[in-house]
Amino acid sequence: MENQKVQIFDTTLRDGEQVPGCKLNKEQKLIIAQHLDELGVDVIEAGFPVSSPGDFESVQSIAKIVKNATVCALTRAVKNDIEIAAKALKYAKNPRIHTGIGTSDSHMKYKFNASKEEIIERAVNAVTYAKTFVDDVEFYAEDAGRTDNDFLAEVCSEVIKAGATVLNIPDTTGYCLPEEYGAKMKYLSENVVGIEKAILSCHCHNDLGLATANSIAGVINGARQVECTINGIGERAGNTSLEEVVMILRQHPTLGLDTHINSRLLNEISHLVSDSMGMIVQPNKAIVGANAFAHSSGIHQDGVIKNRETYEIINPADVGVNESSIILTARSGRAALAYRAKKIGYELTKLQLDVVYREFLKVADRKKEVIDDDVHFIIETSKIGILA
Ligand code: KIV
Numbered sequence: 001m002e003n004q005k006v007q008i009f010d011t012t013l014r015d016g017e018q019v020p021g022c023k024l025n026k027e028q029k030l031i032i033a034q035h036l037d038e039l040g041v042d043v044i045e046a047g048f049p050v051s052s053p054g055d056f057e058s059v060q061s062i063a064k065i066v067k068n069a070t071v072c073a074l075t076r077a078v079k080n081d082i083e084i085a086a087k088a089l090k091y092a093k094n095p096r097i098h099t100g101i102g103t104s105d106s107h108m109k110y111k112f113n114a115s116k117e118e119i120i121e122r123a124v125n126a127v128t129y130a131k132t133f134v135d136d137v138e139f140y141a142e143d144a145g146r147t148d149n150d151f152l153a154e155v156c157s158e159v160i161k162a163g164a165t166v167l168n169i170p171d172t173t174g175y176c177l178p179e180e181y182g183a184k185m186k187y188l189s190e191n192v193v194g195i196e197k198a199i200l201s202c203h204c205h206n207d208l209g210l211a212t213a214n215s216i217a218g219v220i221n222g223a224r225q226v227e228c229t230i231n232g233i234g235e236r237a238g239n240t241s242l243e244e245v246v247m248i249l250r251q252h253p254t255l256g257l258d259t260h261i262n263s264r265l266l267n268e269i270s271h272l273v274s275d276s277m278g279m280i281v282q283p284n285k286a287i288v289g290a291n292a293f294a295h296s297s298g299i300h301q302d303g304v305i306k307n308r309e310t311y312e313i314i315n316p317a318d319v320g321v322n323e324s325s326i327i328l329t330a331r332s333g334r335a336a337l338a339y340r341a342k343k344i345g346y347e348l349t350k351l352q353l354d355v356v357y358r359e360f361l362k363v364a365d366r367k368k369e370v371i372d373d374d375v376h377f378i379i380e381t382s383k384i385g386i387l388a
């Protein structure tokens with residue numbers, strides 16, 4: 001049976017760009033949007049046009065150049081926001097308006113000072129109005145993670161009646177546990193009236209480090225869109241990482257789910273976003289961190305040199321990394337040293353390796369990492385010619 005497709009909704013340029021101090025200019029946004037389109041994302045959330053003239057212009061320019069993906073713009077459940085978003089999306093081949101309102105008790109009370117009935121009315125009015133501009137309208141129930149499931153199902157049923165095509169269920173505060181978020185999706189897929197006319201979308205924040213786990217729980221339980229960012233960037237602890245979701249689905253074919261993403265472009269776009277935002281990727285970040293395919297302990301290095309599958313579940317080439325790296329440290333063994341020596345042109349006999357290894361350990365105890373120049377120097381000064 002063919003895998004079912006999960007839509008990838010990239011919000012690097014909207015929710016991702018809300019990282020404090022990491023502003024992108026219009027040119028940088030256009031380049032990233034082009035790369036996202038080539039990567040194969042289904043939806044690019046280009047911005048929040050009413051927020052500033054600069055954001056309006058960026059969304060408008062992205063809408064003009066994107067060839068394949070749907071281009072989406074965020075709004076509040078406010079008429080003026082929706083009109084401005086529709087204007088910014090005018091030239092998009094496939095435009096989507098993403099509108100919504102908070103549905104949790106705390107959002108209703110403190111942000112809107114509104115009753116449940118008033119929240120439903122505003123939600124329905126926003127979707128109805130957005131539908132007068134575009135066919136594709138996504139509704140978000142902000143803070144759905146902390147919203148009562150019955151009320152959430154009621155809001156979702158009403159906005160579907162008004163024409164919503166996608167229901168976004170954000171865990172805005174990154175509070176849910178995977179079981180809880182998965183159960184929420186299951187409940188909605190079984191209790192929202194008219195759910196067959198819309199798809200459920202995961203939008204998870206990473207405040208407890210669970211954004212990816214929650215998104216995966218969401219798709220296992222019926223969601224068919226994941227909202228995510230490159231490198232998991234975003235406000236506070238960030239959003240779900242696009243690269244993690246894509247590779248989890250790919251590495252677990254038994255889930256029967258996949259995406260349209262060309263994973264070989266992941267490493268390149270990770271660097272592009274990191275460089276453009278001036279935001280480094282933590283070295284141990286899954287899939288795209290500098291150490292994601294680097295091995296430094298002797299036991300692991302020996303295994304990987306014999307067969308990389310011993311300690312690698314992903315072929316680095318599948319995510320655009322040339323090859324795994326063997327890092328020489330004081331924890332490395334002879335196999336790693338011989339491997340690196342060979343890479344720089346030395347074929348050492350067993351006896352030669354014994355001598356060079358003793359010298360290598362002295363250097364390794366002094367340094368964090370022994371680089372190729374050090375290996376070259378150790379071999380040339382080890383007088384192994386006499387032993388050979
Ligand atoms: O986290 C959130 O709730 C959001 C919505 C505005 C979609 O980003």
Ligand code: ZN
Nearest residue numbers: 015170172203
């Ligand atoms: Zn968000």
